[in-house]
Amino acid sequence: MAQQRVPVWVKVEIRSGKAHTAPPVVAHIAVDTLDARAVGRIVQLIQKVAAGDGSPRTPPSRSRSPLSDRETHVLRLVADGKDTQQIARELSYSERTVKNVLHDVTTRLQLRNRSHAVAYALREGLI
Structure with a gap:
């Protein structure tokens, strides 16, 4: 029995609660996988980031500032x-x-x- 490929396209939009900040950060993630567990893992990671747990941290020297x-x-x-x-x-x-x-x-x-x-x-x- 051949495994079926599972295409996944996720759009993540992060908005600040402040009205005067820059536009939202949008990330597009595209995955074409044979492993349905990978799809579940992607969803779990996105949920953790959305909840404020396990969000990727950038080093202080490379933190993104809205100012040059x-x-x-x-x-x-x-x-x-x-x-x-x-x-x-x-x-x-x-x-x-x-x-x-x-x-x-x-x-x-x-x-x-x-x-x-x-x-x-x-x-x-x-x-």
Whole structure:
């Protein structure tokens, strides 16, 4: 008796409870297996992660931040009370680049202004 192949396609969507965060993280998993037990194991792992148990951890040096290094540096300087011209001079960027960085952060994270961006970054431990 030949084993039947079991195709499995799973879409996992992880959302944050905060309305102003980035879009959800979506993972697609496709498996074509001869072992029905493997399918059960995949389902168990997904349930554990969804319940908050056994979720894969990334090392601290590679943790995913919604901010790039450039954005982090700019927001730290904004938090220090520096204006666009001072930030541009200190980081050797043009003023336009500083404005673009701040605009990108506020737009992507759905924040209202520089102050909101700094408050968000502080709350989330990003700066």
